[in-house]
Amino acid sequence: MHYHFIGxxxxxxxxxxxxxxxxxxxxxxSDLKDSAMTAMLREKGAIVMIxxxxxxxxxxxxxxxxxxxxxxxxxLKTARDRRIPVLRRAELLAQIMDNHVxxxxxxxxGKTTTTSMVSHLLLDAGLNPTTAVGGILNGQSYNANLGGGxxxxxxxxxxxxxxxxxxxxYSIITNIDFEHLDYYHTWDxxxxxxxxxxxxxxxxxxxxxxxxxxxxxxxxxxxxxxxLTYGFSSVNDLHTESxxxxxxxQCYWEFECVFKNKKLPRFxxxxxxxxxxxxxxxxITLGLRLGIEPEIIRMSLKxxxxxxxxxxxxxxxxxxxxxxxxxxxxxxIIATLKAAHSVKKSRLITVFQPHRYSRTKFxxxxxxxxxxxxxxxxxxxxxxxxxxxxxxxxxxxLLEKICRDGQKDAIYxxxxxxxxxxxxxxxxxxxxxxxxxxDIYRVGEDLFKELQKQPTGSK
Numbered sequence: 001m002h003y004h005f006i007g008x009x010x011x012x013x014x015x016x017x018x019x020x021x022x023x024x025x026x027x028x029x030s031d032l033k034d035s036a037m038t039a040m041l042r043e044k045g046a047i048v049m050i051x052x053x054x055x056x057x058x059x060x061x062x063x064x065x066x067x068x069x070x071x072x073x074x075x076l077k078t079a080r081d082r083r084i085p086v087l088r089r090a091e092l093l094a095q096i097m098d099n100h101v102x103x104x105x106x107x108x109x110g111k112t113t114t115t116s117m118v119s120h121l122l123l124d125a126g127l128n129p130t131t132a133v134g135g136i137l138n139g140q141s142y143n144a145n146l147g148g149g150x151x152x153x154x155x156x157x158x159x160x161x162x163x164x165x166x167x168x169x170y171s172i173i174t175n176i177d178f179e180h181l182d183y184y185h186t187w188d189x190x191x192x193x194x195x196x197x198x199x200x201x202x203x204x205x206x207x208x209x210x211x212x213x214x215x216x217x218x219x220x221x222x223x224x225x226x227x228l229t230y231g232f233s234s235v236n237d238l239h240t241e242s243x244x245x246x247x248x249x250q251c252y253w254e255f256e257c258v259f260k261n262k263k264l265p266r267f268x269x270x271x272x273x274x275x276x277x278x279x280x281x282x283x284i285t286l287g288l289r290l291g292i293e294p295e296i297i298r299m300s301l302k303x304x305x306x307x308x309x310x311x312x313x314x315x316x317x318x319x320x321x322x323x324x325x326x327x328x329x330x331x332x333i334i335a336t337l338k339a340a341h342s343v344k345k346s347r348l349i350t351v352f353q354p355h356r357y358s359r360t361k362f363x364x365x366x367x368x369x370x371x372x373x374x375x376x377x378x379x380x381x382x383x384x385x386x387x388x389x390x391x392x393x394x395x396x397x398l399l400e401k402i403c404r405d406g407q408k409d410a411i412y413x414x415x416x417x418x419x420x421x422x423x424x425x426x427x428x429x430x431x432x433x434x435x436x437x438x439d440i441y442r443v444g445e446d447l448f449k450e451l452q453k454q455p456t457g458s459k
Contacts, residue, residue: 004060005029006069009038013066015132015144022146030056054078067160090162100152106163107174109332110279115155117283124300125292129153163197171201172282173209176216177331182358198223208285211236230281238285265298271306273339314444317451319428324444328355328437330366337373346429350374353436354382357390368401377410383438419446
């Protein structure tokens, strides 16, 4: 079959396109610009066109699109006019999963890392899963794998309600938060969506959720599905008994867990942040349920190198560390800044690019509190994604509130001016963190390139 993907350069759509190529289908697609994803897909045999035009659809049997594609997109309109079957990305992914034992990972935060950990574990255990992850593992060039085994591991998206297409055998839910308010608007709508998702887990299936999240725990308690909880609290089925921050090149955390009164081997993580211990615990819980030996789980977590744009170390030059993180919600920011403080030597300098006007508007006060937890703050313009500006919602307004709240060292800069400013102010021992779901990571990359050019000890 010929599948045409609109927005093929996006991580979610590109992942699916890669799987369809591996399954032997003809794949074409379009995007607004070239990227590492489009280059990889071309190398695999996809026909990728830059720009959205009606003629790109050609003789496609199916047209696939994401929620980011507007209804007036010329390719989408052409497909509907020609009565070519049109599928949302999640619909096609769910159709593929129907032929496997589905393992889905949902939640407001930690989905990509947890999905990656689970995929890594099943591969290490020799289960040969098919995987679809919304990020690329460090040290790898792929985020999709067509396996010959029975399991299909996929990250599913609650942002537009599309996770309700899935009927998994195993559902991991990392947490629930006040997020994607442009779609849900209220807490009640968010909770109802997760209740519907839980109900779509197969009757003989299993729910795995963070029991430390009170809203999620209530949903699990009300469900008529079997469930297991994990978390730091001892009331969970899997809980931590001890945690030790190590902070060396081979390991950041060591922790011990108890599963239903049985002590497990000591685990190690090479990625920082207590939130990643929770992600690992979701993976451990599933692994134990699937019958994977605890020692295999331990070795798999120890070798897990993390995901690109999730507190990713870009490099160190002149004793200045440069990290990047995708965090764009206040909860994620707090967790990331806590991790950054744990590994810094001197100052933490955070460069934040807000993502979406609607999120900035609804969570303005939460952003103020979250961003106060850095030594130095640089704000730049809001990354609009697909949104139109909202009057009165700007980074300058956010900065004013942050300064009024007591943050002394905070400024606003245009994105193109940030790297040069950082070069003037950084000194040995600093950790520079670029933060946001847009294109702010490029600032950190530019900074690191310039730092590498400087003689050792010049700062």
